[in-house]
Amino acid sequence: MKTVKVYGPGCKRCETTEQMVKDAAAKLSVDVTVEKVTDQREIAMAGIMSTPGISIDGKLVHAGGLPDTAKLDEWLSA
Amino acid sequence: MTAETQDIKPDQGHPDWHWYAGVAAFGAGWLLLYRQLIPFSEWATALLPVGRHSHTGEAIAFFLYDVPKVLLLLTLIVFVTGVLRSWFSPEKTRAILSGKREVMGYPLAAALGVMTPFCSCSSVPLFIGFVSAGIPLGVTFSFLIAGPMVGPVGLGLLFGLVGWKIAAIYLVFGFTISTLAGWAMGKMNLERYLQDWVRELNAGAAPGLEEERLTMVDRIKIGIEQVAEILGKVWIWVVIGIAIGALIHGYVPEAMMLKIMGGEAWWSVPAAVAVGIPMYTNAAGAIPIVEALLGKGAALGTTLAFMMSVIALSLPEMIILKQVLTLRLIAVFIAVVATGILATGFLFNAIL
Numbered sequence A: 001m002k003t004v005k006v007y008g009p010g011c012k013r014c015e016t017t018e019q020m021v022k023d024a025a026a027k028l029s030v031d032v033t034v035e036k037v038t039d040q041r042e043i044a045m046a047g048i049m050s051t052p053g054i055s056i057d058g059k060l061v062h063a064g065g066l067p068d069t070a071k072l073d074e075w076l077s078a
Numbered sequence B: 001m002t003a004e005t006q007d008i009k010p011d012q013g014h015p016d017w018h019w020y021a022g023v024a025a026f027g028a029g030w031l032l033l034y035r036q037l038i039p040f041s042e043w044a045t046a047l048l049p050v051g052r053h054s055h056t057g058e059a060i061a062f063f064l065y066d067v068p069k070v071l072l073l074l075t076l077i078v079f080v081t082g083v084l085r086s087w088f089s090p091e092k093t094r095a096i097l098s099g100k101r102e103v104m105g106y107p108l109a110a111a112l113g114v115m116t117p118f119c120s121c122s123s124v125p126l127f128i129g130f131v132s133a134g135i136p137l138g139v140t141f142s143f144l145i146a147g148p149m150v151g152p153v154g155l156g157l158l159f160g161l162v163g164w165k166i167a168a169i170y171l172v173f174g175f176t177i178s179t180l181a182g183w184a185m186g187k188m189n190l191e192r193y194l195q196d197w198v199r200e201l202n203a204g205a206a207p208g209l210e211e212e213r214l215t216m217v218d219r220i221k222i223g224i225e226q227v228a229e230i231l232g233k234v235w236i237w238v239v240i241g242i243a244i245g246a247l248i249h250g251y252v253p254e255a256m257m258l259k260i261m262g263g264e265a266w267w268s269v270p271a272a273v274a275v276g277i278p279m280y281t282n283a284a285g286a287i288p289i290v291e292a293l294l295g296k297g298a299a300l301g302t303t304l305a306f307m308m309s310v311i312a313l314s315l316p317e318m319i320i321l322k323q324v325l326t327l328r329l330i331a332v333f334i335a336v337v338a339t340g341i342l343a344t345g346f347l348f349n350a351i352l
Helices: A012-028 A040-045 A069-077 B002-008 B016-035 B037-047 B055-085 B090-098 B102-115 B120-132 B137-149 B152-161 B164-187 B196-200 B216-251 B254-261 B268-276 B283-295 B300-312 B315-321 B327-351
Strands: A002-007 A032-037 A053-056 A059-063
Touching: A002 A012, A012 A032, A012 A069, A040 B120, A053 A069, A059 A069, B016 B037, B016 B055, B016 B216, B037 B055, B055 B152, B055 B216, B055 B283, B090 B102, B090 B120, B090 B137, B102 B137, B102 B164, B120 B137, B120 B315, B137 B164, B137 B300, B152 B164, B152 B283, B164 B300, B164 B327, B216 B283, B254 B268, B268 B300, B268 B327, B283 B300, B300 B327, B315 B327
Parallel strands: A002 A032
Antiparallel strands: A002 A053, A053 A059
């Protein structure tokens, strides 16, 4: 079970990113819980300066822009 | 596991040379289209039942010439900027700025503000990321002002629609205002006017992000994504801006323009700034209006002041920043930047 956090104040790209994570997890049949973090303070504390950001099990893997689908698969199946 | 991952993505897409050839073909096609702009707009205007030199004819010809021209220019500028900016990131910029002495910090921050990719929706985490890493508040402001004010989209369109001289003047003064405004705010010791929670925060210790390795093809893809995203977002502002520009071009009499926005009336510069602040559009929407104003004989200083305040001081951005700055600090921010803009406006009206 992986915990994926998607960081973003709620712009359209953040929502797309959340959906991309869910889709990738379903495709790879990886068990995940996706948590959305919208609080600016928490986003900043995670060390993210450009949103959307993604962390998996506490490790920051991506910040800024939509993630690459191939890379997303890689992070989720690692 | 490895075998499995490979099975999932058997096709990595096109070979590299396809991408390079595509970029070259795009460049050639772009040039071809760009050369057809005047014939196209004249041809299309002639199809309509209006006199070419009537007010309506002038306005329509302006609109039909500018819409494809601005969209073409935007595509090129956003693509090139997207590729160039892929070498920069807020994280790298923070690392560069936090190691610099104050004096060099301001101009450097302004320069990096132009090159670092960031959208206004993440300006709060970015602001906190900078301040908590020990970058002085003034230097952070230089960065935040320069980003929108001297952005490549505005400069590129100014170059394409109005000419290189005015684009160069705008670049020099936009850059100077960003640097000096940040410096002035740095001297005022404004740290105590940050929202309380920001001052208590120390995000500097947060774990960093591992650098993603990008190939040239990745960078080209980033450029293409940027074009799709930004054009999808700003096209409506472009059309509105050009429509306003077309109305000015076709209908506003020159004598009236000279009276309102000519260099004679001293109040025209502050009035332009006052009108510009609540106006929310981006550079892409503002520059066609600027083009029409200058064409009708508006004074350069007044027009520059209008354009700078529209682009650099926008209410929505202030509302976002309200989360980290107290009202007092926002007021200082507006006052300092507006002073720089006023000075630029008065200077150009006086010397030209």
